[in-house]
Amino acid sequence: MEDFASFIDSIRLNVNKYLKKISIPDTPRYLYDPIRYSIRNGGKRFRPILTHLSGRANNIDSDALMNLSIAVELLHNFTLVHDDIMDNDTIRHGKQTIHEKWDSSTAILAGDGIYTIAQIILNEISSNSVLLSKYFNKTTLEICEGQALDKEFENDHDIDRKMYFDMINKKTGSLLGASAALPIIYNDGSEEQVYIYEQFGRNLGMGFQIHDDLLEITADTETMGKSLGSDIYEGKQTIMVILARESYPDQWRDLLNLSENNELIKNIYNFFEEKNIIQETRSISDAYFKASLNFLKKLDGINTEELVQLVHLIEKRTF
Amino acid sequence: MEDFASFIDSIRLNVNKYLKKISIPDTPRYLYDPIRYSIRNGGKRFRPILTHLSGRANNIDSDALMNLSIAVELLHNFTLVHDDIMDNDTIRHGKQTIHEKWDSSTAILAGDGIYTIAQIILNEISSNSVLLSKYFNKTTLEICEGQALDKEFENDHDIDRKMYFDMINKKTGSLLGASAALPIIYNDGSEEQVYIYEQFGRNLGMGFQIHDDLLEITADTETMGKSLGSDIYEGKQTIMVILARESYPDQWRDLLNLSENNELIKNIYNFFEEKNIIQETRSISDAYFKASLNFLKKLDGINTEELVQLVHLIEKRTF
Numbered sequence: 001m002e003d004f005a006s007f008i009d010s011i012r013l014n015v016n017k018y019l020k021k022i023s024i025p026d027t028p029r030y031l032y033d034p035i036r037y038s039i040r041n042g043g044k045r046f047r048p049i050l051t052h053l054s055g056r057a058n059n060i061d062s063d064a065l066m067n068l069s070i071a072v073e074l075l076h077n078f079t080l081v082h083d084d085i086m087d088n089d090t091i092r093h094g095k096q097t098i099h100e101k102w103d104s105s106t107a108i109l110a111g112d113g114i115y116t117i118a119q120i121i122l123n124e125i126s127s128n129s130v131l132l133s134k135y136f137n138k139t140t141l142e143i144c145e146g147q148a149l150d151k152e153f154e155n156d157h158d159i160d161r162k163m164y165f166d167m168i169n170k171k172t173g174s175l176l177g178a179s180a181a182l183p184i185i186y187n188d189g190s191e192e193q194v195y196i197y198e199q200f201g202r203n204l205g206m207g208f209q210i211h212d213d214l215l216e217i218t219a220d221t222e223t224m225g226k227s228l229g230s231d232i233y234e235g236k237q238t239i240m241v242i243l244a245r246e247s248y249p250d251q252w253r254d255l256l257n258l259s260e261n262n263e264l265i266k267n268i269y270n271f272f273e274e275k276n277i278i279q280e281t282r283s284i285s286d287a288y289f290k291a292s293l294n295f296l297k298k299l300d301g302i303n304t305e306e307l308v309q310l311v312h313l314i315e316k317r318t319f
Numbered sequence: 320m321e322d323f324a325s326f327i328d329s330i331r332l333n334v335n336k337y338l339k340k341i342s343i344p345d346t347p348r349y350l351y352d353p354i355r356y357s358i359r360n361g362g363k364r365f366r367p368i369l370t371h372l373s374g375r376a377n378n379i380d381s382d383a384l385m386n387l388s389i390a391v392e393l394l395h396n397f398t399l400v401h402d403d404i405m406d407n408d409t410i411r412h413g414k415q416t417i418h419e420k421w422d423s424s425t426a427i428l429a430g431d432g433i434y435t436i437a438q439i440i441l442n443e444i445s446s447n448s449v450l451l452s453k454y455f456n457k458t459t460l461e462i463c464e465g466q467a468l469d470k471e472f473e474n475d476h477d478i479d480r481k482m483y484f485d486m487i488n489k490k491t492g493s494l495l496g497a498s499a500a501l502p503i504i505y506n507d508g509s510e511e512q513v514y515i516y517e518q519f520g521r522n523l524g525m526g527f528q529i530h531d532d533l534l535e536i537t538a539d540t541e542t543m544g545k546s547l548g549s550d551i552y553e554g555k556q557t558i559m560v561i562l563a564r565e566s567y568p569d570q571w572r573d574l575l576n577l578s579e580n581n582e583l584i585k586n587i588y589n590f591f592e593e594k595n596i597i598q599e600t601r602s603i604s605d606a607y608f609k610a611s612l613n614f615l616k617k618l619d620g621i622n623t624e625e626l627v628q629l630v631h632l633i634e635k636r637t638f
Contacts, residue, residue, distance in 0.1 A: 130449065
């Protein structure tokens with residue numbers, strides 16, 4: 001496992017190296033300074049890593065694979081830049097978000113530019129370009145739908161877990177699905193193969209997101225970039241909040257209404273612990289990770305070892 | 320000319336009919352309500368009309384042409400939705416802008432969705448799809464650069480006409496260039512042919528934009544959707560402001576500083592008249608219209624009559 005972790009680090013390093021090499025003009029600085037800042041700002045790079053591993057399992061040439069993985073990462077980046085404006089998030093990967101460091105107009109335009117650059121890089125791939133572009137744009141529209149649902153759900157106390165799963169499937173699952181499936185489309189994969197990789201990625205993404213909700217309540221603002229308290233204040237749904245509200249509606253409402261500001265996070269955490277909500281959440285994310293592994297098992301004649309290990313790495317992550 | 324005008328109206332009608340037929344899902348309403356509102360909100364449709372005429376001159380099949388023209392119009396629409404946020408414009412085509420009717424977050428996401436739908440429609444075209452997509456995205460990035468320059472220029476009193484022309488070439492010229500050139504790319508045109516159509520469109524776009532600056536000072540908020548006064552207050556550059564500042568720096572500064580609010584627009588207008596700035600602007604836009612016609616003359620064996628008439632229609636427009 002330690003070897004695998006350093007193997008993943010080496011892919012991340014390569015992705016970062018390539019991101020630095022993208023030729024971004026110097027001017028107009030209003031457009032390109034924030035773009036440069038944003039795409040070199042770090043990040044876990046899980047999506048391009050997933051693309052690399054999916055491509056390696058299918059012996060896809062490394063140039064095309066790098067382009068695919070960069071397009072995926074830039075698509076992710078574009079959605080983060082715009083989501084951060086919409087969600088008033090000021091910190092991302094430990095650094096100021098674009099709209100915080102500059103302003104909203106700058107961030108809107110930078111996001112537009114990043115998405116356009118993603119497509120330009122995708123179009124450099126010479127095989128199956130139209131199929132790739134169609135799939136890429138279908139994914140983007142689904143991510144927009146996910147973000148729309150996320151915004152609709154804010155402060156809506158009728159959201160149940162099914163609606164939440166649908167939202168994160170669109171907002172997070174779709175892009176991890178695409179990260180896994182794009183190399184297969186490039187490789188002339190059958191519809192069924194594309195479907196399997198996509199479902200593998202979607203389930204991994206769902207597990208990843210639910211696990212992320214869980215990590216946020218233990219992480220502080222330094223490591224995660226935002227705090228549980230602020231999310232809950234802004235009415236954001238997380239799976240734990242929904243489980244608490246579904247199972248203990250009165251107690252949960254009282255807890256939110258009666259806690260002192262400085263005690264809120266501690267009280268919420270204790271409530272989740274007492275009511276076994278942390279454990280329940282963990283078992284939901286585990287089920288998604290397991291479902292993702294089950295899709296991999298459907299792939300005959302493919303060495304999925306690295307993809308399996310990636311799932312394990314992600315389900316064990318603590319930051 | 321009257322016949323031609325009603326011919327153009329019939330194309331506009333067709334474009335609007337097709338825009339209404341695009342299948343936009345009902346939900347999530349947060350995403351799709353403002354998208355529907357925006358793309359059915361009217362507009363002059365000059366860009367898709369240009370695409371249709373450029374395609375007709377080359378006998379391009381009408382289905383592909385419609386897709387190209389709709390992709391172009393949606394790209395335009397996307398930039399308007401985001402620009403309106405950045406520029407605090409509250410009225411567009413006589414109706415509230417999205418960020419005004421809903422809010423900025425809604426408008427950011429709607430713009431993203433519209434651009435994505437533009438690409439999905441572009442990808443439906445089966446010939447030369449990659450070339451079309453490359454050109455389309457190159458154009459989008461250039462429009463972003465133009466908007467970036469426009470933002471950089473705000474309140475900068477050192478902007479000269481050369482910088483201004485460069486800005487509007489990117490912000491407006493590039494998309495009219497693309498509107499004219501995309502059918503030629505679809506039609507396997509040579510690099511030289513694509514270049515000629517693009518330059519024809521760019522020059523038409525420059526003339527169009529400069530003429531637009533001119534129309535704004537006579538139009539009121541009902542017909543143009545914004546007023547000269549507010550643009551100048553917000554530090555926006557127009558060619559007339561630049562000509563006034565270049566030729567009469569002291570008098571122009573005094574006029575802005577000493578005018579009463581309710582007299583400003585009238586004083587500016589009188590100043591432009593007295594100093595022949597309106598006439599000078601008109602001759603600059605005329606020169607661009609003429610340059611666009613000269614590019615058409617380079618096209619041997621093509622019946623450019625409709626394109627020529629479109630230029631005349633645009634240079635004579637009064638609204």
